[in-house]
Amino acid sequence: MSRDLPRQAPKLRTQILKVVSSDLGEFKENVGREKMREWEVSQMPSAKPLREAADYLKARDIPVAFPTETVYGLGADATRSAAVKGIYSAKGRPSDNPLIIHVADLDMLRHFLQPATEQNGTPNGIHDQIPEIYKPLIERFWPGPLTILMPNPTPSKLAPEVTAGQKTFGVRMPASPLARSLIKLVGAPLAAPSANASTKPSPTTAAHVLEDLDGRIELILDGGPCQVGVESTVVDGICDPPVVLRPGGVSIEELRECPGWESVEKAYKDHSEAGKAAPRAPGMKYKHYSPKARVVLYEATYPRLHEGIDQQTLELKNSGNVVGVIRTRCWQIGGGLFCRNFKEHERLVESSEPKNQVDIDLEVGDADLYKTRDGPTVGKVLDISIGKDTRSIAQGLFAALRELDRRGADVIFVEGTPDGEDIGAAVMNRLRKAASQIKM
Ligand code: TXA
Numbered sequence: 001m002s003r004d005l006p007r008q009a010p011k012l013r014t015q016i017l018k019v020v021s022s023d024l025g026e027f028k029e030n031v032g033r034e035k036m037r038e039w040e041v042s043q044m045p046s047a048k049p050l051r052e053a054a055d056y057l058k059a060r061d062i063p064v065a066f067p068t069e070t071v072y073g074l075g076a077d078a079t080r081s082a083a084v085k086g087i088y089s090a091k092g093r094p095s096d097n098p099l100i101i102h103v104a105d106l107d108m109l110r111h112f113l114q115p116a117t118e119q120n121g122t123p124n125g126i127h128d129q130i131p132e133i134y135k136p137l138i139e140r141f142w143p144g145p146l147t148i149l150m151p152n153p154t155p156s157k158l159a160p161e162v163t164a165g166q167k168t169f170g171v172r173m174p175a176s177p178l179a180r181s182l183i184k185l186v187g188a189p190l191a192a193p194s195a196n197a198s199t200k201p202s203p204t205t206a207a208h209v210l211e212d213l214d215g216r217i218e219l220i221l222d223g224g225p226c227q228v229g230v231e232s233t234v235v236d237g238i239c240d241p242p243v244v245l246r247p248g249g250v251s252i253e254e255l256r257e258c259p260g261w262e263s264v265e266k267a268y269k270d271h272s273e274a275g276k277a278a279p280r281a282p283g284m285k286y287k288h289y290s291p292k293a294r295v296v297l298y299e300a301t302y303p304r305l306h307e308g309i310d311q312q313t314l315e316l317k318n319s320g321n322v323v324g325v326i327r328t329r330c331w332q333i334g335g336g337l338f339c340r341n342f343k344e345h346e347r348l349v350e351s352s353e354p355k356n357q358v359d360i361d362l363e364v365g366d367a368d369l370y371k372t373r374d375g376p377t378v379g380k381v382l383d384i385s386i387g388k389d390t391r392s393i394a395q396g397l398f399a400a401l402r403e404l405d406r407r408g409a410d411v412i413f414v415e416g417t418p419d420g421e422d423i424g425a426a427v428m429n430r431l432r433k434a435a436s437q438i439k440m
């Protein structure tokens with residue numbers, strides 16, 4: 001069931017504010033002091049736009065979009081109900097799902113582990129309520145793309161809308177200094193889901209946020225493209241054995257290397273497990289991470305993956321469809337279809353320098369004529385390679401889906417990647433949700 005955005009919402013003027021990401025602050029480093037305990041925002045002019053954004057977040061109930069290392073978030077003061085409700089109205093989705101909170105430092109986390117009724121002692125003076133099970137994870141993966149579930153004290157300092165009735169809250173300390181400085185200046189954690197319109201691929205640039213939320217929020221902080229490109233891994237270590245609730249920027253293998261997490265289990269469902277070779281009926285689309293175009297996903301195990309798209313799938317002979325191809329590890333250019341005009345592109349791609357990891361400047365190849373085994377066909381193929389390495393695949397995935405949409409693709413064929421390799425499970429989890437058909 002698709003939910004339309006409320007029509008009566010007044011149209012706001014949306015502004016993108018560029019923030020230079022250097023010299024925004026640092027963790028205080030006194031001798032004997034715990035790492036990550038206190039983030040200090042710099043007095044440099046580069047932090048000025050963040051001060052303005054923080055003042056806005058404290059005064060208003062409209063969220064602000066900001067970059068994290070995973071995806072852009074749509075942030076609001078997690079202690080104020082009206083502000084948190086503003087996230088849901090901007091995204092156009094009902095408030096049925098708990099939101100994660102983002103903290104600037106460990107002092108802020110500890111403060112929110114204390115019930116609202118208790119006096120705020122100095123962090124040294126309060127009993128450390130961070131569960132032991134999480135300490136190796138915090139040590140290794142924070143600040144970074146890992147969200148952990150913590151017991152929510154009663155009464156809680158968090159707005160009830162954040163936890164949506166759960167007894168726990170999800171929290172992470174983002175790796176982005178920009179994000180940590182913004183949070184610190186607000187003086188409270190920011191609740192933030194991804195800053196996309198409900199059902200769309202998550203945004204990894206400020207331009208993506210604008211595409212989806214223009215007129216619905218007033219401020220987008222632009223800190224450049226996100227480095228990880230998929231959301232954080234969500235884990236619950238309070239249950240036994242600990243579980244992964246959502247695969248993300250930290251792989252299950254990395255978690256298993258930490259004491260207490262050797263036998264962490266997967267507690268999320270993936271559509272590949274719905275039954276072998278059970279391509280879902282076209283049209284039965286999971287409304288998640290989806291571009292407008294129909295997505296057909298080829299699992300990494302697809303028998304002819306090295307050659308690319310199978311000819312039956314390509315029922316486009318009479319239609320003049322625009323076909324998007326997203327390649328990862330094995331496919332030839334254009335998904336193995338014979339495409340004229342690609343030769344020049346191929347030469348360019350081959351000769352180019354290795355991509356800067358943070359630069360999502362996608363090169364889109366373009367061909368007008370291609371042929372199937374049965375002969376020539378008219379149509380248009382748009383080809384994007386997002387790299388062979390799992391990290392670069394994750395980084396470019398959402399941007400590639402959006403770019404092909406923007407260029408009018410009717411269908412997008414995507415080359416899958418193995419779940420077991422690094423953060424491949426996160427990539428495939430998102431792709432399986434976006435796909436209306438999966439080829440195994
Ligand atoms: O990378 C990310 O995590 C991004 C960036 C902006 O930080 N944020 C994000 O937030 O994806 P959100 O709220 O869209 O996703 C949080 C996930 C959801 O799958 C939610 O169900 C789960 O975490 N979650 C949050 N709190 C929970 C809780 N108390 N119990 C169970 N699951 C929870």
Ligand code: MG
Binds near residue numbers: 193194202
């Ligand atoms: Mg999201």
